[in-house]
Amino acid sequence: MRPRALVMLILLIWLAILGLATGFSLFYKLGYIIGIGLVIGYFWNYLNLWKITIAAERRTGVAYTGESFDVRIWAKNAGFFTKSRLDIRDLSTIGGATQVTPIILGSHQTRSWIVSILCTRRGSYTLGPLEAHSEDLFGFFYKTKLLKTKSEILVYPKIVELPSITTLRTRFMDEGTRSQKSQSSTPQATSIRQYEFGDTVNRIHWPMTAKHGELMSKEFDVNFAAEAWIALDLESAYHEVDGNSSTDETAATVAISLAKRLMHLGTSVGVLSQSSTAIPLGRGQSHLIRILEFLAFSKADSNIGLDQIIEQSVHRFGKNCTLTVITPKTSDDLEKVLRHLSDQGISVSVVQVGINEHLKNSFNPLFRDTVSTAYVTTGTDLDLELSSLYAPLNPAPLTRSSIIANFNGNQ
Known part of the structure; x- marks a missing residue:
């Protein structure tokens, strides 16, 4: 019940007292109008959320800062009466302000829409719950229906590829001492040599093998600044x-x-x-x-x-x-x-x-x-x-x- 409904209720009681004390019919008529308005508002608000269901298809898992993702929300009216003045609220903690979508649902109608959420800050967030909010035509009463299902999403910091960084160097090493040959595979394949007994299959360089007609193996370097x-x-x-x-x-x-x-x-x-x-x-x-x-x-x-x-x-x-x-x-x-x-x-x-x-x-x-x-x-x-x-x-x-x-x- 909103404060204005409480004011109307107090006014109704006051008009009833005045009508009984004076017998003046205007007080009765005003009281009837206010009373009927309160009753209509209460039942309107109750019926507006009757047989209403809401659901959402959300992304779960992880996201990255700077990217956005979509949430599809469904609202279904399984009742006979048209539902008006409905607000569907997404109470997710990600994206800043609460997303509010006003809708009207006809008899046995289903509607869906997409809400786009931008990840601006890294951290752990909840997606949901959803809340259907209704109020009557006069604004006397309001009612909410909560869908308690929610999920978690973890927002990672944005990753930028850095292909221009090709090697990790130290200021105290010259070009000849920054790396050495490695018997294991590393990201730095620097040369090709003839196959030696014991080389694994992933060391074989197949294009050079086909060109020379014999098995050729890749030579790997490992960085000293490892x-x-x-x-x-x-x-x-x-x-x-x-x-x-x-x-x-x-x-x-x-x-x-x-x-x-x-x-x-x-x-x-x-x-x-x-x-x-x-x-x-x-x-x-x-x-x-x-x-x-x-x-x-x-x-x-x-x-x-x-x-x-x-x-x-x-x-x-x-x-x-x-x-x-x-x-x-x-x-x-x-x-x-x-x-x-x-x-x-x-x-x-x-x-x-x-x-x-x-x-x-x-x-x-x-x-x-x-x-x-x-x-x-x-x-x-x-x-x-x-x-x-x-x-x-x-x-x-x-x-x-x-x-x-x-x-x-x-x-």
């Missing part, structure tokens, strides 16, 4: 949100895109962040899904600096491994830690994420000479911006002023 750590900064103080764009989502997209590409190149990848647990080094499809799930549930809600997490994880970094830091803003403490790791032989790269270009080139010049840097925003061509992230650095020549500045900075 370990890569990705450090994702989830400190809440630095992340920004602008509508559907956020540095948090961009950082997660960069992290999973790099992880997938590096694993494709035969590198074991681990993930660090301010979350309670780190993702250890691993490879393969199952490891990629593990990272996706980790990123889907991660939130930029920490008050701990990333420099502290990296310092606590130094024991995880092997010799000549690669560390990629993804952060919305570099601090003096973080730059100091990364320079120290670089001096220890670890190849360090930093990807700074932002809403727009206002922080681009904000890195300390001496810091850029020590580590590889890149700056990305929402809508940036990641493949283009990250293509040279792991390329060897060409340090700028030392000058008297840079030596003095570096000396003063280390005091």
Whole structure:
């Protein structure tokens, strides 16, 4: 019952009292009109949801940030009376506001329609339940009918292919020491040789075998820098949100895109962040899904600096491994830690994420000479911006002023 119905009920009682006290017929007539209106409204509202069924065909499982999917909803009137002033509401937690569709159903009529849902943020969401909402012509009463069935959907961060990253290099290795021959299959098939006893079938290069008339085998290389750590900064103080764009989502997209590409190149990848647990080094499809799930549930809600997490994880970094830091803003403490790791032989790269270009080139010049840097925003061509992230650095020549500045900075 709405407040206006309660007001009408109080007015009806007051008119009845006045009619009995004065005998004036106008009070009775007004009371009859209000009473009949309340009765009609109540039964109208009851019959409007009688023999109404609603159902939905929803997508279940997983989706990716930035993509949309459709939900088909059915409403069926199995009764004789026409149903009007019906609102079908989808109470899913994904997509922001509740979807409301007003409909009218004739006698024994079924209607269906499609609702498109855009995945703007990663995370776990519920699809449903559905609710049929009805009210009478006068707005006195309302009634709802809930379909309690619902399902779960997990939204992963968007994955961008990075074909321009063709090898994982460290700054302390030259071209002749970055890789070595491997007896097992890796993504890097670099040469062809004659078949040797013990070679497996998947090593045989069939086109060259057909050309030479004898079995030829592929020669595989394995990268020395076979370990890569990705450090994702989830400190809440630095992340920004602008509508559907956020540095948090961009950082997660960069992290999973790099992880997938590096694993494709035969590198074991681990993930660090301010979350309670780190993702250890691993490879393969199952490891990629593990990272996706980790990123889907991660939130930029920490008050701990990333420099502290990296310092606590130094024991995880092997010799000549690669560390990629993804952060919305570099601090003096973080730059100091990364320079120290670089001096220890670890190849360090930093990807700074932002809403727009206002922080681009904000890195300390001496810091850029020590580590590889890149700056990305929402809508940036990641493949283009990250293509040279792991390329060897060409340090700028030392000058008297840079030596003095570096000396003063280390005091």
